[in-house]
Amino acid sequence: xxxxxxxxxxxxxxxxxxxxxxxxxxxxxxxxxxxxxxxxxxxxxxxxxxxxxxxxxxxxxxxxxxxxxxxxxxxxxxxxxxxxxxxxxxxxxxxxxxxxxxxxxxxxxxxxxxxxxxxxxxxxxxxxxxxxxxxxxxxxxxxxxxxxxxxxxxxxxxxxxxxxxx
Numbered sequence: 001x002x003x004x005x006x007x008x009x010x011x012x013x014x015x016x017x018x019x020x021x022x023x024x025x026x027x028x029x030x031x032x033x034x035x036x037x038x039x040x041x042x043x044x045x046x047x048x049x050x051x052x053x054x055x056x057x058x059x060x061x062x063x064x065x066x067x068x069x070x071x072x073x074x075x076x077x078x079x080x081x082x083x084x085x086x087x088x089x090x091x092x093x094x095x096x097x098x099x100x101x102x103x104x105x106x107x108x109x110x111x112x113x114x115x116x117x118x119x120x121x122x123x124x125x126x127x128x129x130x131x132x133x134x135x136x137x138x139x140x141x142x143x144x145x146x147x148x149x150x151x152x153x154x155x156x157x158x159x160x161x162x163x164x165x166x
Contacts, residue, residue, distance in 0.1 A: 020095060021052075021069040027112030028053060028065055028093045031119070037063070043143055045086045046135060049079055054087075054140060061088040062128065062136055065110060068094045074102055086136060089123035 025041060032039045037055040044050050053065040064087035068074040074092075084090045091108035094100075100120060103109050108123025128136065152158055 018069045021067050021073075023114035024067050024069065024093055024095050024112040024117075025053060027114045027117040028067070028110055030115070031110065031112070031117035032063075032065075038140075038144070040140060040143055040147075043140065045083075046139070047082055047086065049082055051083055051086070053093075054136075056137075056140055061125075062133070062140075063087055063089045063091060063123070065091045065093050068092055068098060068103075071098055071102060074098070080107075084126060086128075086132070087126075088128055089125055091119070091123050093117065 029039050029041070032053070032055045036058040039053060039055045041053050042050055043054040051064045052067040055063040055065065057063065064083045066077075066080050066083060068077070074094075080090075080092075089108060091110050092103045093110040093112055094103075095112060095114075100109050100111070105121075106124060107121075108119065109121040110117050111120050148158055
């Protein structure tokens, strides 16, 4: 690893996320990876919004997970309904100090402690239109490749997936 890096310690933490939100994100990412999903944090969407987490499931479905670190964080957020237009399923994720009951029942809910997470309420499915799915798939793939290339250029070792050869 180089002594000087063009990236801060966590290039996907831009100062807008609280430490608690980053802990929630880590637990949710671990859950999604265990489920076989590919996960990208902080993915810009076609609407100009940026999703906290976007997961591409093994079946090819897109899930967006909006992280809420406090009751106040949820109360002031008015943008979350837009994320449903960019996903097959939409979830909120939080930690044990935030009551599940504040989140709308028409959204999924994931509880995270940073070490793992559990889906407490499944999200209803609302399928993306084919053109929207294609555009999101391209956005997801390009962002993934760009981040891998940037990490490799910064000297970060990139692990291969099962079945990939060097």
